Structures are given as C-alpha cells and as structure tokens.
Amino acid sequence: MSASRNDMASPCVSLHGLCASFGAQRVLDGLDWQLTSGQVVGLLGRNGAGKTTLIETLLGVRDADAGQALLFGQPSHALPDAVRARIGYVPQRSDLFEWFTADQLLAYFRSFYPRWNDAKVRGLMSRWDIARDKPIGQLSGGQQQRLSIVRALAHEPDLLVLDEPVASLDPAGRRDFLGELVDQVVDRGTTIVFSTHILSGLERVAVEVAFLTGGRIALHAPLDELLESSVRLGGVPADIERFVAEHSLQALSRDARGPVVARGRDSRAMPPATPTVSVDPATLEDLFLALTA
Amino acid sequence: MPDPSFFSVVAGSAEPIYRQLVAQVRRCVAGGQLRAGDELPSVRDLAQSLAVNPMTVSKAFGLLEAEGLVTRRRGLAMVIAEQHRRPQPAADRIDLLRPTLERAAGEARQLQLPAAQALALFKTILNEHEGE
Helix, strand or coil: CHHHHHHHHCEEEEEEEEEEEECCEEEEEEEEEEEECCCEEEEECCCCCCHHHHHHHHHCCCCCCEEEEEECCEEHHHCCHHHHCCEEEECCCCCCCCCCEHHHHHHHHHCCCCCCCHHHHHHHHHHCCCCCCCEHHHCCHHHHHHHHHHHHHHCCCCEEEEECCCCCCCHHHHHHHHHHHHHHHHHHCCEEEEEECCCCCHHHCCCEEEEEECCEEEEEEEHHHHHHHEEEEECCHHHHHHHHHHCCCEECCCCCCCCEEEECCCCCCCCCCCCCCEEEECCHHHHHHHHCC | CCCHHHCCCCCCCCCCHHHHHHHHHHHHHHHCCCCCCCECCCHHHHHHHHCCCHHHHHHHHHHHHHCCCEECCCCCCCEECCCCCCCCCHHHHHHHHHHHHHHHHHHHHHCCCCHHHHHHHHHHHHHHCCCC
C-alpha cells in the first residue's frame, strides 16, 4: 500500500497546544509533541504528572479542553475505523470484561479488526500461561495485564500505546514483555510509546525519552545522546553557576532539592572537574529527578 | 561463536547501552577471547537476549565496524576482523582497564580507604571469579 509509505515521513502522533483538566486542576497545559513512525519512546513523569491523561487525550479516549491531537493525520476524537485498526492500546487499568473468558474476549475483539494474527495470539497465550477458559475476573493482576497486551498486539498495530505496561508484572514477566516489544520493532517497525514512572528497565528498549512535567513535554531526546551530553554537578550553588556559565552548559534542573544536571552542546565532551565543582556522567535517574521535579 | 548470553548490559548506567556493548567486544578482542573469524550473534538474537532495542545493537555493531574490530559480510553474521588473530600485548590491555580503576581509586579516596585495603579487596574479587 502506498498509504503506509507516505506515513513514514509524516508524524504518526501530532499534538498541538493540548490542554486538559481534572476539575479545577490543569493537567496538560498547552502541550506540543510529535512522534514519527518507527520511534520507540519512553514517556517519563512522576506520579500525578498527567501521563495517563496525556495518553488518553492523545488517543481520543478523553476530550481535550483545547488544542489538537492528530493520529496518522486524523483528529483522534473522530478516528475512521481504518485508522483505529492501526492502533493498539494497553491501558493502565485493565478494561477487560471480567465475566468473559480470555477466549471469549479475544473472539469478541477479533470481529472488529480487518487483520488479526491468530498464530501470534496462540503463541503468546501459551507462552505467557494465560488461562483461556476462566473468567477474566479470576485471573491475577499480572495475567490480566498480559492478556491486555495480547489483545493490543493481536491486530498488528502500527502504533502501540502502553500506559505503565509492566506495573503488575514480575521481573520474568517484564523480560518476556520486553522481548515481545523487540519482536514488534524488528518484524514490523511498530511505533511504540509507553509511560512509566519508575526506572523499570523499560529504558532498555526506548531509543528516545520524553519527560512530562508542568503539563508539557519538558524534553524529548534520544536517550544515548542525552546520556552522553549530560553531567551531574556537585558543589555550592555559586561555584556551580559559574562553572555552568564558563562551559556554556544548559542547566536542566528545575528543583534545588534534586541533583544538579546540566547538558553540554557537544556530546561526549565532558568538562573537567575543578577543586570546587565535581563532574560526573549523568544517569537517566539523575535526568529524571532533575527534569520532573 | 559466542552465545548471545556472552554479552551483558546494565540499564540505568550513565554509559549508554551501545557503548557498553562496544567496550565488551573491545575487551574480549584485546584479551583474545574473541578472535579473527569468530561470529557475532545477529542483531535480532542479541536484542532479544538482552531485551534491548535492535537499533541500539545495530549502533554498537556499526561502531565496532568503524573501529575495524568486526567485518560485515552480506547476509551473514558479522565476524571479528582478520587482523585480530592473537591477544593484544599486556600493556595495551592494562590501558583498557585503567579508566575503571581510576574511578575505583577515586571512590576509595572518598571513602578514605588505605591503599593496602583497597588492593586486598581487588585481589579477593579477582580470585572469586577465577574459576568462572
């Protein structure tokens, strides 16, 4: 299909000036964000930063107060079925019908999609050890999450959106899940965005990271580049300030209580420490604490 | 050919994953554990086994190729390049260890550990892994 070729160049997610509130509290505040095809992005933010609101608004599950959310060029609140079929979504809280069995649920969803990979579903169901004939309400939290992932992968989406996908998985389950994401990327070039509030190992598969804070994306960058250009500085504030100015660094820290992290223009050129200022390579955790205060 | 489980990476480190992979191959070639003609696992197998993004593995392989450590062959696994037939001289190998030890020395100084004690610990740790 020539349509999917054209998509390669255009963004598959495009958000402009997105605003959303919870009662009186503004959660998204003029948020702009673009994802191009084939990206694997980790969306990082603290508890309550609005990650779920962002994901739901992006998908058109929730209405925005203002702004625009486009998926594959179409407004997300009124997606044509053909576009909807290209999207897979794993919500944070399982939205599966609890009285259905897994088999019934999958048969039900199968009817909505033009494409459905039965072999993949069978493989995952047996590999992930999900009971097929028990009511979903009786499955464990981890099994329900796995089932939700199977459901989202079954129709081979081009865009996969996952909200805290590993929250109720044990380390072995996380590993299986990450392996499955790797397959999606290799086999289909799926665009993947997932949110996470802890540093859960998901960064292993994220080539890019985006930090959500204050209702906006504070920074979206390739993870490798970010690690190679960022340093953690130690010392008294006046010395650090002078150091940052002397080396033309960009201070990233938003909160005096968090670590002091700064970014150089040039990746891999770490400025040397001085007797009053220590310089260490920054980790993703440093960046997370500095950027999401 | 080394099994994919030959490689390992730590998430959450300040060192990007692709650099960890490059450094590992560099050390194993220097030490002679990997030699000319040895095959690397495919991008897919290694990405699967480490649960990392295949692009990250490709990036590491690309850098290894640029450094002349591995050779790409169309449609086949990458192999350790022809010139790496024997381990590098000990002096070169010790240079590769230096940055890690400098970091450890810095931390030992911060902890105010006497040199003898830090060295004794390093010796113990080296011996612990002798049998592996």
